[in-house]
Amino acid sequence: MNLNNKSILITGGTGSLGKALTKHLLESGTEIKKLVIFSRDEQKQFEMAQEYPADQYPQIRFFIGDVRDEARVKRALKGIDYVIHAAAMKHVPIAEYNPMECVKTNIMGAENIINACLETEVTRVVALSTDKAAAPINLYGATKLASDKLFVAANNITGWNPIKFSVVRYGNVMGSNGSVIPFFLKKKKEGILPITDPTMTRFNISLQGGVDMVMHALEHAWGGEIFVPKIPSYKITDVAEAIGPECEKPIVGIRPGEKIHEEMITASDSYYTYDLGKYYTILPSTHKWNLNEFINEFGATKVKPGFQYNSADNEEWETVGDLRKLIKEHVDLTFEV
Ligand SMILES: NC(=O)c1ccc[n+]([C@@H]2O[C@H](COP(=O)([O-])OP(=O)(O)OC[C@H]3O[C@@H](n4cnc5c(N)ncnc54)[C@H](OP(=O)(O)O)[C@@H]3O)[C@@H](O)[C@H]2O)c1
Numbered sequence: 001m002n003l004n005n006k007s008i009l010i011t012g013g014t015g016s017l018g019k020a021l022t023k024h025l026l027e028s029g030t031e032i033k034k035l036v037i038f039s040r041d042e043q044k045q046f047e048m049a050q051e052y053p054a055d056q057y058p059q060i061r062f063f064i065g066d067v068r069d070e071a072r073v074k075r076a077l078k079g080i081d082y083v084i085h086a087a088a089m090k091h092v093p094i095a096e097y098n099p100m101e102c103v104k105t106n107i108m109g110a111e112n113i114i115n116a117c118l119e120t121e122v123t124r125v126v127a128l129s130t131d132k133a134a135a136p137i138n139l140y141g142a143t144k145l146a147s148d149k150l151f152v153a154a155n156n157i158t159g160w161n162p163i164k165f166s167v168v169r170y171g172n173v174m175g176s177n178g179s180v181i182p183f184f185l186k187k188k189k190e191g192i193l194p195i196t197d198p199t200m201t202r203f204n205i206s207l208q209g210g211v212d213m214v215m216h217a218l219e220h221a222w223g224g225e226i227f228v229p230k231i232p233s234y235k236i237t238d239v240a241e242a243i244g245p246e247c248e249k250p251i252v253g254i255r256p257g258e259k260i261h262e263e264m265i266t267a268s269d270s271y272y273t274y275d276l277g278k279y280y281t282i283l284p285s286t287h288k289w290n291l292n293e294f295i296n297e298f299g300a301t302k303v304k305p306g307f308q309y310n311s312a313d314n315e316e317w318e319t320v321g322d323l324r325k326l327i328k329e330h331v332d333l334t335f336e337v
Contacts, residue, residue: 040065132262185243
Protein backbone atom coordinates (compact mmCIF):
# COMPACT_ATOMS: atom_id res chain seq x y z
CA MET A 1 0.00 0.00 0.00
CA ASN A 2 1.30 3.43 -0.82
CA LEU A 3 1.57 5.22 2.51
CA ASN A 4 3.68 8.07 1.21
CA ASN A 5 2.71 11.32 2.85
CA LYS A 6 -0.04 9.64 4.92
CA SER A 7 -0.60 10.23 8.63
CA ILE A 8 -1.46 7.15 10.66
CA LEU A 9 -2.59 6.81 14.26
CA ILE A 10 -2.39 3.56 16.24
CA THR A 11 -4.48 3.37 19.41
CA GLY A 12 -2.68 1.01 21.78
CA GLY A 13 0.52 1.77 19.87
CA THR A 14 2.69 0.70 22.83
CA GLY A 15 1.13 -2.79 22.96
CA SER A 16 2.38 -5.99 21.29
CA LEU A 17 0.61 -5.40 18.00
CA GLY A 18 1.07 -1.62 18.12
CA LYS A 19 4.84 -2.01 18.41
CA ALA A 20 4.99 -4.59 15.62
CA LEU A 21 2.93 -2.29 13.38
CA THR A 22 5.16 0.66 14.25
CA LYS A 23 8.26 -1.33 13.31
CA HIS A 24 6.63 -2.45 10.07
CA LEU A 25 5.48 1.06 9.13
CA LEU A 26 8.75 2.78 9.98
CA GLU A 27 10.83 0.15 8.24
CA SER A 28 8.57 -0.32 5.19
CA GLY A 29 10.59 2.20 3.23
CA THR A 30 7.59 4.46 2.66
CA GLU A 31 7.65 8.16 3.46
CA ILE A 32 4.94 8.28 6.11
CA LYS A 33 4.16 11.86 7.06
CA LYS A 34 3.25 11.15 10.68
CA LEU A 35 2.81 8.09 12.90
CA VAL A 36 0.98 8.78 16.16
CA ILE A 37 1.18 6.35 19.07
CA PHE A 38 -1.92 6.84 21.24
CA SER A 39 -2.10 5.20 24.69
CA ARG A 40 -2.36 6.01 28.42
CA ASP A 41 0.82 4.94 30.20
CA GLU A 42 3.63 7.48 29.94
CA GLN A 43 6.28 4.95 30.99
CA LYS A 44 5.52 2.62 28.06
CA GLN A 45 5.62 5.61 25.71
CA PHE A 46 8.87 6.83 27.27
CA GLU A 47 10.48 3.42 26.73
CA MET A 48 9.21 3.17 23.17
CA ALA A 49 10.52 6.66 22.44
CA GLN A 50 14.03 5.42 23.35
CA GLU A 51 13.76 2.87 20.54
CA TYR A 52 12.69 5.57 18.07
CA PRO A 53 14.75 8.70 18.78
CA ALA A 54 13.29 11.87 17.24
CA ASP A 55 16.41 12.65 15.20
CA GLN A 56 16.22 9.29 13.42
CA TYR A 57 12.41 9.00 13.32
CA PRO A 58 11.01 12.52 12.92
CA GLN A 59 7.61 11.11 11.80
CA ILE A 60 6.76 9.48 15.15
CA ARG A 61 4.67 11.29 17.81
CA PHE A 62 3.64 10.05 21.23
CA PHE A 63 0.21 11.16 22.36
CA ILE A 64 -1.03 10.34 25.85
CA GLY A 65 -4.75 9.68 25.87
CA ASP A 66 -7.52 7.31 26.81
CA VAL A 67 -9.95 5.98 24.21
CA ARG A 68 -12.67 6.56 26.82
CA ASP A 69 -12.08 10.31 26.42
CA GLU A 70 -13.79 11.34 23.18
CA ALA A 71 -12.48 14.92 23.20
CA ARG A 72 -8.90 13.69 23.52
CA VAL A 73 -9.41 11.10 20.77
CA LYS A 74 -10.81 13.80 18.50
CA ARG A 75 -7.83 16.06 19.22
CA ALA A 76 -5.42 13.22 18.41
CA LEU A 77 -7.18 12.48 15.11
CA LYS A 78 -6.73 15.99 13.68
CA GLY A 79 -4.86 15.62 10.38
CA ILE A 80 -4.88 11.79 10.49
CA ASP A 81 -5.66 9.75 7.34
CA TYR A 82 -5.67 6.18 8.66
CA VAL A 83 -6.49 4.74 12.11
CA ILE A 84 -5.57 1.31 13.44
CA HIS A 85 -7.54 0.67 16.62
CA ALA A 86 -5.58 -1.81 18.77
CA ALA A 87 -6.23 -0.39 22.26
CA ALA A 88 -8.21 -2.77 24.42
CA MET A 89 -8.59 -4.49 27.75
CA LYS A 90 -7.91 -8.09 26.72
CA HIS A 91 -7.35 -10.23 29.82
CA VAL A 92 -10.33 -12.58 30.15
CA PRO A 93 -10.31 -13.05 33.98
CA ILE A 94 -9.72 -9.31 34.60
CA ALA A 95 -12.66 -8.45 32.38
CA GLU A 96 -14.83 -11.01 34.22
CA TYR A 97 -13.95 -9.38 37.55
CA ASN A 98 -14.19 -5.74 36.36
CA PRO A 99 -16.87 -5.92 33.66
CA MET A 100 -17.75 -2.21 33.41
CA GLU A 101 -14.08 -1.22 32.99
CA CYS A 102 -13.87 -3.53 30.00
CA VAL A 103 -17.16 -2.18 28.63
CA LYS A 104 -15.88 1.40 28.97
CA THR A 105 -12.61 0.73 27.12
CA ASN A 106 -13.69 -1.81 24.52
CA ILE A 107 -17.22 -0.60 23.69
CA MET A 108 -17.41 3.07 24.69
CA GLY A 109 -13.83 3.50 23.43
CA ALA A 110 -14.82 2.02 20.04
CA GLU A 111 -17.79 4.37 19.82
CA ASN A 112 -15.54 7.34 20.64
CA ILE A 113 -13.09 6.35 17.89
CA ILE A 114 -15.93 6.03 15.36
CA ASN A 115 -17.48 9.40 16.28
CA ALA A 116 -14.12 11.16 16.22
CA CYS A 117 -13.20 9.57 12.85
CA LEU A 118 -16.52 10.69 11.35
CA GLU A 119 -15.89 14.25 12.50
CA THR A 120 -12.32 14.48 11.22
CA GLU A 121 -10.62 13.77 7.89
CA VAL A 122 -9.89 10.09 8.56
CA THR A 123 -10.57 7.89 5.50
CA ARG A 124 -9.72 4.38 6.69
CA VAL A 125 -10.16 2.63 10.02
CA VAL A 126 -9.17 -0.93 10.87
CA ALA A 127 -10.22 -2.23 14.29
CA LEU A 128 -8.62 -5.29 15.90
CA SER A 129 -10.89 -8.11 17.03
CA THR A 130 -10.43 -11.57 18.44
CA ASP A 131 -11.69 -15.14 18.01
CA LYS A 132 -13.24 -14.68 21.47
CA ALA A 133 -15.78 -12.30 19.85
CA ALA A 134 -17.36 -15.10 17.77
CA ALA A 135 -20.09 -16.70 19.92
CA PRO A 136 -18.63 -15.10 23.06
CA ILE A 137 -18.97 -16.73 26.46
CA ASN A 138 -16.83 -14.21 28.38
CA LEU A 139 -17.19 -10.48 28.91
CA TYR A 140 -14.01 -9.66 26.97
CA GLY A 141 -15.33 -11.51 23.90
CA ALA A 142 -18.77 -9.94 24.31
CA THR A 143 -17.28 -6.42 24.39
CA LYS A 144 -15.20 -7.16 21.30
CA LEU A 145 -18.31 -8.49 19.50
CA ALA A 146 -20.12 -5.26 20.42
CA SER A 147 -17.09 -3.30 19.19
CA ASP A 148 -17.07 -5.28 15.89
CA LYS A 149 -20.77 -4.52 15.42
CA LEU A 150 -20.14 -0.80 16.02
CA PHE A 151 -17.32 -0.65 13.46
CA VAL A 152 -19.26 -2.65 10.86
CA ALA A 153 -22.41 -0.52 11.35
CA ALA A 154 -20.39 2.72 11.29
CA ASN A 155 -20.25 2.31 7.49
CA ASN A 156 -24.04 2.90 7.42
CA ILE A 157 -23.76 6.43 8.82
CA THR A 158 -20.93 7.85 6.73
CA GLY A 159 -23.13 9.78 4.28
CA TRP A 160 -20.90 11.21 1.52
CA ASN A 161 -17.80 10.83 3.67
CA PRO A 162 -15.50 8.34 1.82
CA ILE A 163 -14.36 6.78 5.11
CA LYS A 164 -14.30 2.95 5.36
CA PHE A 165 -14.40 0.99 8.62
CA SER A 166 -13.36 -2.68 8.76
CA VAL A 167 -12.34 -5.28 11.33
CA VAL A 168 -9.53 -7.83 11.50
CA ARG A 169 -10.29 -10.87 13.68
CA TYR A 170 -7.67 -13.43 14.63
CA GLY A 171 -6.56 -15.85 17.36
CA ASN A 172 -3.72 -16.05 19.88
CA VAL A 173 -0.77 -13.93 18.85
CA MET A 174 2.40 -15.85 19.48
CA GLY A 175 4.44 -14.20 22.23
CA SER A 176 2.10 -11.21 22.73
CA ASN A 177 1.76 -9.62 26.19
CA GLY A 178 0.06 -11.96 28.63
CA SER A 179 -0.12 -14.94 26.24
CA VAL A 180 0.58 -18.59 27.00
CA ILE A 181 4.03 -18.93 25.39
CA PRO A 182 5.81 -16.23 27.47
CA PHE A 183 3.95 -17.60 30.51
CA PHE A 184 5.21 -21.15 29.89
CA LEU A 185 8.75 -19.88 29.15
CA LYS A 186 8.74 -18.25 32.60
CA LYS A 187 7.19 -21.23 34.40
CA LYS A 188 9.70 -23.62 32.76
CA LYS A 189 12.33 -22.22 35.17
CA GLU A 190 10.22 -23.58 38.08
CA GLY A 191 9.86 -26.98 36.33
CA ILE A 192 6.05 -26.78 36.28
CA LEU A 193 3.79 -25.99 33.29
CA PRO A 194 0.17 -25.80 34.45
CA ILE A 195 -2.26 -27.16 31.84
CA THR A 196 -5.78 -25.76 32.06
CA ASP A 197 -7.35 -28.61 30.07
CA PRO A 198 -5.50 -31.33 28.14
CA THR A 199 -7.94 -31.11 25.19
CA MET A 200 -7.63 -27.32 24.80
CA THR A 201 -6.78 -25.93 21.33
CA ARG A 202 -6.10 -22.40 20.10
CA PHE A 203 -5.52 -20.63 16.78
CA ASN A 204 -1.97 -19.38 16.32
CA ILE A 205 -0.71 -16.32 14.46
CA SER A 206 2.62 -14.49 14.59
CA LEU A 207 2.80 -10.75 15.22
CA GLN A 208 3.96 -10.32 11.61
CA GLY A 209 0.94 -12.35 10.43
CA GLY A 210 -1.29 -9.97 12.40
CA VAL A 211 0.46 -6.94 10.94
CA ASP A 212 0.08 -8.31 7.39
CA MET A 213 -3.68 -8.85 7.81
CA VAL A 214 -4.12 -5.31 9.19
CA MET A 215 -2.16 -3.82 6.29
CA HIS A 216 -4.23 -5.87 3.83
CA ALA A 217 -7.48 -4.63 5.41
CA LEU A 218 -6.23 -1.05 5.37
CA GLU A 219 -5.59 -1.28 1.65
CA HIS A 220 -8.43 -3.47 0.41
CA ALA A 221 -11.48 -3.00 2.67
CA TRP A 222 -14.64 -1.89 0.88
CA GLY A 223 -16.31 -1.16 4.23
CA GLY A 224 -17.89 -3.43 6.84
CA GLU A 225 -15.83 -6.59 6.32
CA ILE A 226 -14.54 -8.75 9.18
CA PHE A 227 -11.26 -10.17 7.82
CA VAL A 228 -10.33 -13.61 9.20
CA PRO A 229 -6.89 -14.98 8.22
CA LYS A 230 -6.50 -18.74 7.64
CA ILE A 231 -4.10 -19.78 10.40
CA PRO A 232 -3.03 -23.04 12.07
CA SER A 233 -4.12 -24.35 15.47
CA TYR A 234 -2.10 -25.88 18.26
CA LYS A 235 -2.90 -28.15 21.17
CA ILE A 236 -2.00 -26.55 24.48
CA THR A 237 -0.31 -29.84 25.48
CA ASP A 238 1.94 -29.53 22.39
CA VAL A 239 2.97 -26.01 23.44
CA ALA A 240 3.91 -27.39 26.88
CA GLU A 241 5.79 -30.31 25.30
CA ALA A 242 7.61 -27.93 22.93
CA ILE A 243 8.74 -25.65 25.77
CA GLY A 244 9.38 -27.97 28.70
CA PRO A 245 9.32 -31.72 27.89
CA GLU A 246 11.06 -32.31 31.22
CA CYS A 247 8.53 -30.25 33.23
CA GLU A 248 5.71 -31.49 35.42
CA LYS A 249 2.38 -30.71 33.73
CA PRO A 250 -0.43 -30.64 36.31
CA ILE A 251 -4.03 -30.16 35.10
CA VAL A 252 -5.32 -27.05 36.87
CA GLY A 253 -8.74 -26.54 35.23
CA ILE A 254 -9.95 -23.77 32.92
CA ARG A 255 -10.03 -20.16 34.12
CA PRO A 256 -13.25 -18.13 34.48
CA GLY A 257 -14.69 -17.33 31.06
CA GLU A 258 -12.30 -19.60 29.11
CA LYS A 259 -13.36 -21.88 26.24
CA ILE A 260 -11.80 -25.27 25.45
CA HIS A 261 -11.71 -24.41 21.73
CA GLU A 262 -11.95 -21.05 19.97
CA GLU A 263 -14.04 -20.16 16.97
CA MET A 264 -13.48 -17.39 14.42
CA ILE A 265 -16.49 -17.99 12.17
CA THR A 266 -19.69 -19.48 13.58
CA ALA A 267 -22.24 -21.53 11.64
CA SER A 268 -24.56 -18.51 11.79
CA ASP A 269 -21.84 -16.30 10.27
CA SER A 270 -21.44 -18.76 7.39
CA TYR A 271 -24.36 -17.22 5.48
CA TYR A 272 -22.33 -14.01 5.08
CA THR A 273 -18.85 -15.55 4.81
CA TYR A 274 -16.69 -15.68 1.67
CA ASP A 275 -13.44 -17.55 1.04
CA LEU A 276 -10.83 -15.30 -0.57
CA GLY A 277 -7.96 -17.80 -0.69
CA LYS A 278 -5.58 -16.76 2.06
CA TYR A 279 -8.37 -15.50 4.29
CA TYR A 280 -12.13 -15.42 4.88
CA THR A 281 -14.30 -12.33 5.04
CA ILE A 282 -17.55 -12.08 6.97
CA LEU A 283 -19.51 -9.47 5.03
CA PRO A 284 -21.94 -7.05 6.64
CA SER A 285 -25.65 -7.78 6.21
CA THR A 286 -26.10 -4.34 4.59
CA HIS A 287 -23.52 -2.55 2.46
CA LYS A 288 -23.37 0.34 0.04
CA TRP A 289 -21.29 -1.50 -2.54
CA ASN A 290 -22.25 -4.09 -5.13
CA LEU A 291 -21.79 -7.71 -4.00
CA ASN A 292 -21.18 -9.07 -7.52
CA GLU A 293 -18.45 -6.49 -8.09
CA PHE A 294 -16.89 -7.50 -4.75
CA ILE A 295 -17.01 -11.21 -5.70
CA ASN A 296 -15.40 -10.52 -9.09
CA GLU A 297 -12.75 -8.19 -7.71
CA PHE A 298 -11.52 -10.67 -5.06
CA GLY A 299 -12.43 -14.01 -6.69
CA ALA A 300 -14.56 -14.64 -3.58
CA THR A 301 -16.46 -17.90 -3.10
CA LYS A 302 -19.26 -18.24 -0.60
CA VAL A 303 -18.59 -20.89 2.07
CA LYS A 304 -21.09 -23.76 2.54
CA PRO A 305 -24.09 -22.99 4.77
CA GLY A 306 -23.26 -24.11 8.31
CA PHE A 307 -19.48 -23.79 7.77
CA GLN A 308 -17.56 -23.15 11.00
CA TYR A 309 -13.96 -22.08 11.46
CA ASN A 310 -13.04 -23.64 14.80
CA SER A 311 -9.60 -24.25 16.37
CA ALA A 312 -10.53 -27.89 17.08
CA ASP A 313 -11.55 -28.75 13.50
CA ASN A 314 -8.75 -26.89 11.76
CA GLU A 315 -7.03 -28.55 8.77
CA GLU A 316 -3.67 -27.01 9.64
CA TRP A 317 -1.81 -27.79 12.92
CA GLU A 318 1.47 -26.69 14.48
CA THR A 319 3.49 -29.72 15.60
CA VAL A 320 5.82 -29.72 18.64
CA GLY A 321 8.72 -29.25 16.21
CA ASP A 322 7.00 -26.35 14.40
CA LEU A 323 6.28 -24.69 17.74
CA ARG A 324 9.92 -24.94 18.86
CA LYS A 325 11.05 -23.35 15.62
CA LEU A 326 8.43 -20.61 15.81
CA ILE A 327 9.20 -19.79 19.45
CA LYS A 328 12.88 -19.36 18.61
CA GLU A 329 12.04 -17.29 15.55
CA HIS A 330 9.26 -15.09 16.96
CA VAL A 331 9.43 -15.08 20.76
CA ASP A 332 12.84 -15.86 22.23
CA LEU A 333 16.02 -16.07 20.12
CA THR A 334 17.80 -17.86 22.97
CA PHE A 335 15.13 -20.58 23.30
CA GLU A 336 16.62 -24.10 23.54
CA VAL A 337 15.10 -27.36 24.76
N1 LIG B 1 -2.60 -10.56 21.73
C1 LIG B 1 -3.46 -11.44 21.25
O1 LIG B 1 -3.27 -12.66 21.37
C2 LIG B 1 -4.67 -10.94 20.52
C3 LIG B 1 -5.45 -11.88 19.82
C4 LIG B 1 -6.55 -11.45 19.12
C5 LIG B 1 -6.88 -10.11 19.13
N2 LIG B 1 -6.13 -9.20 19.84
C6 LIG B 1 -6.54 -7.80 19.83
O2 LIG B 1 -5.48 -7.05 19.29
C7 LIG B 1 -5.43 -5.77 19.91
C8 LIG B 1 -4.02 -5.49 20.41
O3 LIG B 1 -3.67 -6.47 21.35
P1 LIG B 1 -2.21 -6.48 22.01
O4 LIG B 1 -1.87 -7.90 22.23
O5 LIG B 1 -1.31 -5.60 21.25
O6 LIG B 1 -2.56 -5.81 23.42
P2 LIG B 1 -1.55 -5.21 24.51
O7 LIG B 1 -0.17 -5.63 24.26
O8 LIG B 1 -2.18 -5.49 25.83
O9 LIG B 1 -1.64 -3.64 24.24
C9 LIG B 1 -2.78 -2.90 24.52
C10 LIG B 1 -2.50 -1.47 24.18
O10 LIG B 1 -3.68 -0.69 24.39
C11 LIG B 1 -3.37 0.41 25.23
N3 LIG B 1 -4.59 0.74 25.98
C12 LIG B 1 -5.25 -0.05 26.84
N4 LIG B 1 -6.32 0.61 27.31
C13 LIG B 1 -6.33 1.83 26.70
C14 LIG B 1 -7.19 2.94 26.77
N5 LIG B 1 -8.26 2.95 27.57
N6 LIG B 1 -6.91 4.03 26.02
C15 LIG B 1 -5.81 4.05 25.22
N7 LIG B 1 -4.96 3.01 25.11
C16 LIG B 1 -5.24 1.91 25.85
C17 LIG B 1 -2.19 -0.07 26.08
O11 LIG B 1 -1.39 0.99 26.59
P3 LIG B 1 -1.75 1.72 28.00
O12 LIG B 1 -2.06 0.64 28.96
O13 LIG B 1 -0.52 2.50 28.29
O14 LIG B 1 -2.91 2.60 27.70
C18 LIG B 1 -1.40 -0.83 25.03
O15 LIG B 1 -0.68 0.08 24.23
C19 LIG B 1 -6.51 -5.76 20.98
O16 LIG B 1 -7.64 -5.11 20.46
C20 LIG B 1 -6.81 -7.21 21.21
O17 LIG B 1 -8.15 -7.39 21.60
C21 LIG B 1 -5.02 -9.60 20.52
